[in-house]
Amino acid sequence: QVQLQESGPGLVKPSETLSLTCTVSGGSISSYYWSWIRQPAGKGLEWIGRIYTSGSTNYNPSLKSRVTMSVDTSKNQFSLKLSSVTAADTAVYYCAREESSSITFDYWGQGTLVTVSS
Amino acid sequence: EIVLTQSPGTLSLSPGERATLSCRASQSVSSSYLAWYQQKPGQAPRLLIYGASSRATGIPDRFSGSGSGTDFTLTISRLEPEDFAVYYCQQYGSSSFTFGPGTKVDIK
Numbered sequence: 001q002v003q004l005q006e007s008g009p010g011l012v013k014p015s016e017t018l019s020l021t022c023t024v025s026g027g028s029i030s031s032y033y034w035s036w037i038r039q040p041a042g043k044g045l046e047w048i049g050r051i052y053t054s055g056s057t058n059y060n061p062s063l064k065s066r067v068t069m070s071v072d073t074s075k076n077q078f079s080l081k082l083s084s085v086t087a088a089d090t091a092v093y094y095c096a097r098e099e100s101s102s103i104t105f106d107y108w109g110q111g112t113l114v115t116v117s118s
Numbered sequence: 119e120i121v122l123t124q125s126p127g128t129l130s131l132s133p134g135e136r137a138t139l140s141c142r143a144s145q146s147v148s149s150s151y152l153a154w155y156q157q158k159p160g161q162a163p164r165l166l167i168y169g170a171s172s173r174a175t176g177i178p179d180r181f182s183g184s185g186s187g188t189d190f191t192l193t194i195s196r197l198e199p200e201d202f203a204v205y206y207c208q209q210y211g212s213s214s215f216t217f218g219p220g221t222k223v224d225i226k
Contacts (some may be wrong), residue, residue, distance in 0.1 A: 035215070044206065045155075045208075045217040045220075047214070047217065050215075057137070059213060060157075060212040060214065061119065094163075099165075099168075102150075102151075102168035102172075102206070103150075103151050103210040104168045104174075104210075105153075105155075105208075106165050106174070108163060108164075109162065110161075111162055
């Protein structure tokens with residue numbers, strides 16, 4: 001059974017860079033797209049971007065200028081960096097696996113709350 | 119970017135009743151890439167329907183999806199207590215994903 005676990009600081013200061021890592025267990029990270037999705041408290045889901053295990057990326061156009069994703073196949077991990085954060089970036093951040101044929105998110109992490117505050 | 123709109127925002131129903139949730143897209147969406155998710159408080163979303171009408175693994179047959187083009191529907195034939203949750207539609211196109219704002223199904 002594939003499991004995903006987000007990790008990283010729960011508190012980030014305004015204007016700084018948010019950094020999160022997702023560790024995949026129970027299966028290989030290879031040959032899949034892996035996404036980051038966020039959800040502000042009481043609000044809907046926003047796709048941030050995805051990365052393939054080759055390192056190829058696609059980002060949400062509204063966040064593209066601030067997002068960088070990377071992958072470390074040797075550690076079965078992928079990461080998110082979001083720069084110049086503001087309070088509007090406060091949210092639960094999920095990592096998720098993209099199922100190849102249906103292009104849906106079939107496995108999700110439990111989510112991690114990141115608060116942007118001084 | 120394709121914008122998804124869901125209606126109603128909240129649906130108040132009793133267990134055993136039928137729920138009909140709507141998802142409308144600002145432009146045509148490939149049916150192959152329209153999905154529905156269920157989310158309960160404090161949990162990650164769970165995939166229910168993919169390809170507009172195919173149930174994901176382990177999803178009960180009281181959940182069904184239909185539609186094409188810009189109009190899609192999720193139907194729960196008879197609500198069970200565990201079905202009261204928020205439901206999101208999601209589409210994929212042009213290497214990007216968007217979600218609808220969600221429909222909350224709560225107990226009347």
